[in-house]
Amino acid sequence: MKINTIQGCALAALFTISPVYAADYIIDTEGSHASIEFKTGHLGTSWLKGRFNDFEGTFSYDADNPAASSVNVEVDVSSIDSNHAERDKHLRGEKYLNTDEFTKASFKSTSFTPAENGGVMKGMLTLYGTTQEISIEVEKVGEGTDPWGGYRAGFSGTTAIKPKDFGMTYNLGPAAETVYLELNIEGIRK
Template sequence: MKSKFFKGLALATLISASPLYAADYVIDTKGAHASIEFRISHLGISWLTGRFNTFNGDFSYDAKSPADASINVEVDVASFDSNHAERNKHIRGDEYLNVKEHPTASFKSTSFTPNAEGGGVMKGMLTLYGTTKEVAIDVDKVGEGEDPWGGYRVGFSGTLELKPHEFGMNYKLGPAAETVYMDLNIEGIRK
């Protein structure tokens, strides 16, 4: 009887340590190997670019079952950075992001439709400026493999197009600036 118990315990230990649980990743923001950058047209002449410096999240991904992929991300909206102190203050203020009332933005995936290259379309709920809407992000798989420190990593990039007025931001920037492009680079370290 003891023998069966220990065999069962050994099997349970083996299963819990197996690659079935190896598909969970933490986004590597501490090592600065992930970014959320934006670009918006400035007068239809050039691009105003910047980034959100502080965010965190995790995701699940298994190359053998990519349709099961999921991700959760939370962004500190006050970390908005356009490399210009006065503009940052203005954009963080009441007219635009209103970070006092809406300090965080978040994305929680609802489905992933993979393609043959390992990328696909990630759909989910984006909460921004106190409004939650479904969005779709075209995703490319950049690569995966062991890192020099004995860990395992996987990386993706994607672009999200959003219209701020659909989230309740009604400050008019002109027709050339109705769309914001969010360029996402996500590298995860397997937990």
């Protein structure tokens, strides 16, 4: 089939004006360039801090259309690490996270409302077998080429959840009613 000059120009114009879609990224957990950390009050006198060591996920991001951003993360809840083996054993037990029954937690975004250098990501958090909508305050850390020829983008986020909203009924006192989460993700563009 022979394409004349007018058809060629029309095809070129079509490809030029086609919308640009968000880039897809894999969260870089292999290089330990991502983290999910938490803290909660302990007896009203200090903070109990920890992290989840095993998780994976993806996100989509387009700097020209940040409202189209999305994220999907799955966490191995038994990878909880508070830097104290005996406490971690208790946290995995039936009174707390019950990781034998509820092995995974997940977050799937439903919307992103951009603001200057960040915004608010809303989505559904599934934890302890219960799904609730949460909001995460997001800050863009940066993006650009890495030394290995890839392209990366990174974000941090914070949110607070109440374990009782997810069906956890063990009472640790008023200081532990809220768990604060700090999320740091660096993604490698696919």
